[in-house]
Amino acid sequence: MAGYPQETFLNVKLAPDSFLEKKRRTASVASLKQQLGFMKSTGRYEAFKLKWLPVYDEPPAIWPIGSWLFWDSDIGKWLEGACYFLHTDYDAEIDAAVQELTDMLSNAQHDDGYLNLHYSIVEPTSNRFTNIRDFCELYNAGHLLEGALAHEHYYKNDKLLGPMIRYVDLIIKTFGPGEDQLHAYPGHPELEIALLRLHERTHDKRHFELAKYFITERGNPKGVDGRHYYDWEADKRGDDPNARPYFYPERTPSNWYYSASVPLVDMQTVEGHSVRPMYLLTAVADMVRIDKANTSDLRKAIVRLWEDMVSTKMYVTGGIGAMPQYEGFGIPYFLPQGTDEGGCYAETCAAIGIMMMVERVLQYDLDGSFTDILELAFYNAVLTASSTDGRKYTYVNQLASSDANPAERSEWFRCACCPPNILRTLAIIGGYLYSQPASTEVSAKHIAVHLYSSSTLDFTVSDHPSSLTQSTDWPWSGNVEFKLETSSKAVRISLRIPQWTSEWSIEPPPPYKEVTKGYITLPAEYLASNPNFTLKIKLETRILASHPFVNTDTIAVARGPIIYCVEDFDNPWVDDHFKSLQLDPDAVVTERAVKDPSTGEEYVALDVHRGASLLPIKSLKAAPSIPWKTLSKAAADAEVIELLHMVPYYFRSNRGGRGMARTGIRRWIR
Template sequence: MSHPQSVFDNTSFFGETILSRRRQIIASITLRAQLEQLKQTGRYDCFKLKWHPIYDDKSMWPVPYHLFWDSDVAKWIESACYFLQREYDASIDLAVRELVDMIRDAQQPDGYINVHYTVVEPQKRWSNLRDMHELYNAGHLIEAALAHHKYYRNNHFLDPIIKYVSLIHCTFGTSEAQLHAYPGHPEIEMALFRLYSVTKSQEAYELAQYFLQERGSPSGQHGMHYFDWEAQQRKEDPYTRPNTYPERNSHWYCQAHKPILEQETIEGHSVRAVYLLTAVADMVQLHHKGGKTLSNPDAWAEAVSRLWTNMVGKKMYVTGGIGAIKQWEGFGCDYFLPTGTHEGGCYAETCASIGIMMLAERLLSYDLDSSYSDIMELCLYNNVMTAMSLDGKQFSYINQLASSDIDKSIREDWFWCACCPPNLTRLFGSLGGYLWHVQESETKVAINIHLYTTANLSYTTALLENVSLQQISNWPWDGHVSLDLSSQSRSVTIRLRLPSWCHEQFEITPSPALDDFSIEKGYLALQPSYTNVHKKFSISIGGFEPRYISPHPYTAQHALGIARGPIVYCMEDTDNPWQHNYFRDVALKKSEPISEEAKSMANGEDYIGLRTKCWLTREDISASTAGPIFDASIGEDTSEKSAILIPYFLRANRGGNGEMRVLLRRGEE
């Protein structure tokens, strides 16, 4: 099994695409800016296990400010190792080495590694699995160690981590002396499956599978739900609960309200949900391709599929964001997708959409279907990329589709809970692993292209033959992709994703014969009969005209947005000074033509801007004096305006007042 984090270096990006530009910015700017944040905040030195003043701060319960520091450091190391593989950087290398040495020194004699439970509450290890992110932090350490192992080609970091995994393996499991527990915040499961894939550690596999199978058991520990049992051990009143639990026993917050196989809808904290499902997909994939037997594999595959379908069809924003509710950073009921705080919520956390990309990549590896890659791309170019400023120094954690006085369209340098910024960097570091999958059997090689850009794939087969494929395109601005295949002796099938919005408009040059290709579940497969003859060929994918989009009618939003290819657009106050009230009174009409304008950002990045007519409803709608009932004809007295739209991922880079909206009112034609 080949995870993106393991095979990303088969891909090299080149040219001036959106993706290569961001990788360049992260390598040259972002990694250093984040390292500086680690140093300024105390994170860099935390594994020295000295007391830090912030540890005295008891104002937050149950999660103190420093609880995720281990993972912040780990995610930065992981990102750094990916980018070191791209291009050596002595200062980054030095920091990684220092950090790893500190982590090694922080390991306790029995293998345990965790800052909080070594320094702050040394007697309370494993006493609050629900809230305290101990296993989450361990998971990120595993991922960091795997990245380190891959780049440095030594076990300096991996060995202590394997020792830690052994300790965890002893601690959790089915025997009476073990805790029948699982992490409140899933993450370690996918880290463990990856560890297994790299090292064949049976402990890692068993532990991950145990966490997934035990999760949500109503009677796992002494006849009780584990989280209830451990709260009782902590002598907590049953009505004592974190702020994230709206009511007592809100175990759905961390997807532990029932066993995974019985969950019908995706619930709770959105990052936890997609991390968990990624691990389940890993387990299914290991059954199909990794030689691990799994009881009831179809039920596990169906659970992931069912929850994915619920998520993308009923709980996802048009930008690929998920999570409507701030309190639990997660899902509301089906179709509950208000687009901003003033409408009742919108969270759309950056990490959640990164998790969706991970999950989609796993699903694509055993169920090639463009509906997964469409969502992966939607997330990448919209909810994920909008979370970093063009200068690579600022980030957003929540990504609303409509700003308001309370939540303006802005970004921050850093967060006390800093999960998102290093998640962005590690995603972009391993992004090559998301572009394509290589499938190799004894006689055949297939390359499934999920994302178009400008990059080169170099793959070595089991027989040590080299297969390489180059794609050159100006994606996502146009749909022309030139491909250049090189393989020594093998026949290669190339499968090209046809995004749903292209409606199967495409043209291959040179034109293939009917027998040379087939289309299945949104992928066009070019057979060896074609690729053996045509090493250089191109595809032109259609559907790049700007188009009006809307959310599902059951969202009760009568709204229109505009998309072009995979890019969702927004309006910003800086382009549209006539607007007021965060574009709340602006309507689009779907019959109105949209024109394109070639534009550049201040840093030279080109993009396609859009312009159309819109209608500004009379201002007095907001001055409500009429009570709850409106005459149905109100709101039609509007004035025509010219609207300028910019890709959502470029929002908040050009000053302005932070007024932005993706979905506008849908005007009557």
């Protein structure tokens, strides 16, 4: 069983007062309709009526890619999220919109199954499938297909999935190793993910095979006529080799931007645009789960690229992508915090991609080092991307603001991939909490708890309804009370012990405390006699540094899975985005429970007492260097700040202020 969170979330009831349910409810109550409003006002909603819209006459904002080229995917993601919410939070307006969109999409389908906005109205020629690299037809198809799967799951009809399967039939016919087929693969992976989910639904081997073809053919240096498909395709289009979109790296396309420079099994480092490899690896991990016997090279590639990414290209927030120029990965250890330090992108969708990928990996490899990053990315790099009221978003999640890029939110984006991605992720967040690794004994059950949140998981053992309930104030408290209700004596539970904690315990004590790959497994015997047990994970303020090769002299503050930042709202004296702020790693930091009056957000704030200061920057002029003695004396003598306030990074940009925020803070040399 796949255990896709898109389905398992229905088995998990988040407690109404849990942190996660509050975030999910905000998305349901606010974001869903707010985004529908923007879908309508921007033309995305009506677009599939195939009427001409004024935007199609404008030159593409990012040549050659018109902004409407991704509209199919925006609709697909919103519709997907909407269908998830309809299960739990029925709303007639949303229901009607989903049904109208379904009709529009269905009516827009060509006789041969083709379904894509751009080549139906803007360029209704035979040019379809001539720019697989950039024009995102297959990416769009993937999101529409995921939407269709969610649609069928809720409506129990094939009004959307039927047409999408017909489209997939056309794609199967068009792409593949055959002589009359295109040896291509999506410029932006996503359809691979959707096809494997479709395969789980249809058990149609062709759906698996197409995903496999896309994954294994990708980056083939001799894909067609002895050349890389994308190069062959570009020449066939007659592209000027010196013309390229502004966001391409400095040299003409090397297919590196697309994570297609070489086949995945040969790829040594994550490369290019940061969302693409995350989506690709999500599909690859699912393929490994499905076809473990024939995918050992791919499985190794996942581990290799993951380790490269986590150790050398990930921010302390779990964000990825240092390079705004191409929304992608920089060189190893190049992790500037913001625009005036040389970069930082950390796109929301890339962090969501991390969650998706880890969730798939955990299905075949219960390894807490993956889960720790899933949790880090979720609570920081993903959650920060939606305002507490669910009506404003961030696309880029820098760790420090600057005059050029203050910390602020937008209601919408021309390229609007992130908002509906947050929506559909929060809709199924319950599905990320647990998984049920395959057990060798049919009548036994193994439940892995990945994330902590007050919730109840319903499951069955040998057809007996059972449940596991958590009660906790996570992420603010590390105490998690569990209640197992089952008539089975063959239930085992694995609990993740985060690598970052220095102290943890389980009450009553289990027979042994051995942690294997980040999880402790409570044996059936223990659980049979201790259905109620408590996990206590010590949450304390932690001071974090970057790898020395990052070559920065900053430290960051964390507590549990939450990364903290400073904001001008709490520290109104700041006037330089906290660039002069120095923080003593040995400072006294106290915790304080806060309920923010303007947003209602409840969180633990941190207060630094006489442990920070402001470096007198104006007295330090480099010409082009400063004597170390001058600098160190200025640093040591800097006037102490009585109280520095810190808030969770995800909470930034919610209360007004001047958009000044910083995560990694200069280390104070006292």
